[in-house]
Amino acid sequence: xxxxxxxDIQQAHEQIKDRIHRTPVLTNRQVDERSGxxxxxxxxxxxxxxxxxxxxxxxxxxxxxxxxxxxxVATHSSGNHAQAIALAARMRNIPAYIVMPENSPExxxxxxxxxxxxxxxxxxxxxARESTLEKVVEKTGATFIHPYxxxxxxxxxxxxxxxxxxxxxxxxxILVPVGGGGLASGTAIAASGIRPEVNVIGCEPEIADDxxxxxxxxxxxxxxxxxxxxxxxxxxxxELTFACLQKHLHGxxxxxxxxxxxxxxxxxxxxxxxxxxxxxxxxxALFNHKIENTSGKKIGIIITGGNVDLENLxxxxxxxxx
Amino acid sequence: xxxxxxxDIQQAHEQIKDRIHRTPVLTNRQVDERSGxxxxxxxxxxxxxxxxxxxxxxxxxxxxxxxxxxxxVATHSSGNHAQAIALAARMRNIPAYIVMPENSPExxxxxxxxxxxxxxxxxxxxxARESTLEKVVEKTGATFIHPYxxxxxxxxxxxxxxxxxxxxxxxxxILVPVGGGGLASGTAIAASGIRPEVNVIGCEPEIADDxxxxxxxxxxxxxxxxxxxxxxxxxxxxELTFACLQKHLHGxxxxxxxxxxxxxxxxxxxxxxxxxxxxxxxxxALFNHKIENTSGKKIGIIITGGNVDLENLxxxxxxxxx
Numbered sequence: 001x002x003x004x005x006x007x008d009i010q011q012a013h014e015q016i017k018d019r020i021h022r023t024p025v026l027t028n029r030q031v032d033e034r035s036g037x038x039x040x041x042x043x044x045x046x047x048x049x050x051x052x053x054x055x056x057x058x059x060x061x062x063x064x065x066x067x068x069x070x071x072x073v074a075t076h077s078s079g080n081h082a083q084a085i086a087l088a089a090r091m092r093n094i095p096a097y098i099v100m101p102e103n104s105p106e107x108x109x110x111x112x113x114x115x116x117x118x119x120x121x122x123x124x125x126x127x128a129r130e131s132t133l134e135k136v137v138e139k140t141g142a143t144f145i146h147p148y149x150x151x152x153x154x155x156x157x158x159x160x161x162x163x164x165x166x167x168x169x170x171x172x173x174i175l176v177p178v179g180g181g182g183l184a185s186g187t188a189i190a191a192s193g194i195r196p197e198v199n200v201i202g203c204e205p206e207i208a209d210d211x212x213x214x215x216x217x218x219x220x221x222x223x224x225x226x227x228x229x230x231x232x233x234x235x236x237x238x239e240l241t242f243a244c245l246q247k248h249l250h251g252x253x254x255x256x257x258x259x260x261x262x263x264x265x266x267x268x269x270x271x272x273x274x275x276x277x278x279x280x281x282x283x284x285a286l287f288n289h290k291i292e293n294t295s296g297k298k299i300g301i302i303i304t305g306g307n308v309d310l311e312n313l314x315x316x317x318x319x320x321x322x
Numbered sequence: 323x324x325x326x327x328x329x330d331i332q333q334a335h336e337q338i339k340d341r342i343h344r345t346p347v348l349t350n351r352q353v354d355e356r357s358g359x360x361x362x363x364x365x366x367x368x369x370x371x372x373x374x375x376x377x378x379x380x381x382x383x384x385x386x387x388x389x390x391x392x393x394x395v396a397t398h399s400s401g402n403h404a405q406a407i408a409l410a411a412r413m414r415n416i417p418a419y420i421v422m423p424e425n426s427p428e429x430x431x432x433x434x435x436x437x438x439x440x441x442x443x444x445x446x447x448x449x450a451r452e453s454t455l456e457k458v459v460e461k462t463g464a465t466f467i468h469p470y471x472x473x474x475x476x477x478x479x480x481x482x483x484x485x486x487x488x489x490x491x492x493x494x495x496i497l498v499p500v501g502g503g504g505l506a507s508g509t510a511i512a513a514s515g516i517r518p519e520v521n522v523i524g525c526e527p528e529i530a531d532d533x534x535x536x537x538x539x540x541x542x543x544x545x546x547x548x549x550x551x552x553x554x555x556x557x558x559x560x561e562l563t564f565a566c567l568q569k570h571l572h573g574x575x576x577x578x579x580x581x582x583x584x585x586x587x588x589x590x591x592x593x594x595x596x597x598x599x600x601x602x603x604x605x606x607a608l609f610n611h612k613i614e615n616t617s618g619k620k621i622g623i624i625i626t627g628g629n630v631d632l633e634n635l636x637x638x639x640x641x642x643x644x
Contacts, residue, residue, distance in 0.1 A: 024346055024348075026346075026368065029370070045594040046348065046593070046594060048351070050592075050594055265632070268596060268632060269632065270372075271368070272367040272368060272372055272595060272596040272597075272628030272629075273594060273595055273596065274590060274594040274595065274596060275594075306594030307594075310587070310590060310591065310635070310637065311637075311638070313632065315632065315633075316633070
């Protein structure tokens with residue numbers, strides 16, 4: 001697989017722009033005062049299915065040739081990628097086959113089913129997910145769409161940064177969380193192509209620092225068996241996303257669990273938007289001075305999504321346990 | 323006191339427009355599908371201090387003559403109006419004296435103090451609030467700014483509808499919650515002046531239906547001693563807001579507590595924005611078919627604010643109690 005280019009991202013944007021929301025960019029004076037810079041939040045929590053994942057899924061699904069598409073698409077996911085694939089397939093009027101761990105939250109099962117996808121449940125292990133998916137693909141002839149280690153997905157995720165830099169062309173730094181690396185890769189490729197002066201910095205939980213270690217050692221490190229509150233970032237990099245980040249990312253920093261929860265709550269309380277813990281990772285990095293030379297700078301932050309279990313908020317958990 | 327006019331609202335907008343946020347208007351496909359119409363949410367939860375209240379407070383504070391202003395401004399409030407007056411006074415560089423019930427939430431006390439206001443605490447009764455305020459005004463010579471029964475406040479609150487109709491000039495219906503009636507009055511005056519075809523409908527909790535009863539009977543009814551979850555709407559109308567609503571409002575409907583909590587949660591989960599229970603009242607009215615002839619129509623809803631106690635969300639309470 002080839003590393004996607006700015007041109008791939010621009011083509012992806014042409015392909016999906018009438019099917020996605022052009023998400024707004026929000027600013028907040030209290031955030032600016034606290035951080036000493038000007039922060040521009042690209043709000044993918046207002047994207048369809050509530051997360052940036054719809055950009056990549058939509059691009060992948062609409063990139064398929066008609067014949068290939070007619071057999072449908074398949075993936076395994078307990079989260080936003082499943083919903084994103086299901087919705088994109090419904091929009092293209094082709095079948096979607098989603099393998100989900102049987103212990104996925106009811107609300108996610110209902111959402112995926114609500115988009116008309118066919119769900120196959122499996123045991124909640126990586127092995128069961130992969131073997132079940134293999135059977136589904138064999139039976140249906142559907143095309144497997146990986147959640148991040150796929151150039152069409154990476155190109156789709158990069159369209160968020162494309163829009164951000166169209167609205168605010170003079171950003172100095174862009175912060176992006178790193179899980180599987182699809183969003184970080186697309187963002188770094190888009191930014192370095194459009195504006196080489198901008199620094200794109202990846203942000204990771206300390207207890208899920210496989211990307212940090214991979215980039216420091218130059219060798220792809222396995223993901224950790226971690227329970228970080230930023231559940232969207234528990235995944236490890238793939239070979240393609242690792243190669244993209246090696247080539248285009250300017251740096252990577254880590255933050256503690258406490259810093260993540262505190263930043264998440266701050267954004268909820270001051271900005272009145274619902275963000276997942278994963279989105280709070282770059283905010284935590286900024287608030288806790290993990291990023292160099294930010295004073296007075298213009299900083300873009302990609303807010304990745306807002307699908308949160310309202311019955312189970314991390315500050316309530318902390319209170320109960322601590 | 324005279325009923326303000328569209329021209330007063332336009333002047334208020336000139337006065338405050340560089341001091342407020344021009345709040346965004348959000349839409350959501352799921353809301354549109356569920357309601358069978360097109361809904362445009364004017365998001366005052368993204369306004370400064372997190373609520374529309376800043377518009378009126380800012381207009382009132384900046385409307386004062388220099389001499390009058392120099393002695394400062396005063397009010398009693400446990401909520402958003404206190405913060406709004408405190409911030410507006412700081413912007414004009416004059417003192418703000420806020421009387422707050424001693425049992426106000428710590429977070430609100432800190433916020434008001436953070437804007438540099440001088441707080442006087444009192445017992446949590448209406449009598450204590452009014453008598454304490456009287457003493458403060460006597461001692462300081464500050465100007466009392468009522469939270470809603472004041473033409474400058476009403477004109478300021480009307481600027482939100484002004485912006486909404488500038489962005490979406492062809493709305494058919496505008497829904498607005500009714501508490502003290504400042505926002506509802508400003509909205510109805512602005513809408514009837516700009517676009518007489520638009521219907522402005524007030525929305526109230528069933529168990530706090532004093533405005534509903536006032537408008538039906540033609541006589542100002544006292545507020546009820548109510549614990550509605552929409553705590554911003556527990557107040558009764560004032561004489562001026564009652565007169566405004568009698569003249570300009572097209573109708574008023576009520577919703578149950580259960581309908582309010584359910585609509586509030588729906589907006590949190592689907593739109594990923596944090597809204598107060600008060601904002602959910604118009605949404606509940608729409609979802610529960612309290613408004614006539616909405617099918618296919620364009621409907622504006624003023625989202626009033628987002629200052630919520632995250633430790634104490636109404637669906638959690640319901641679960642515990644029910």
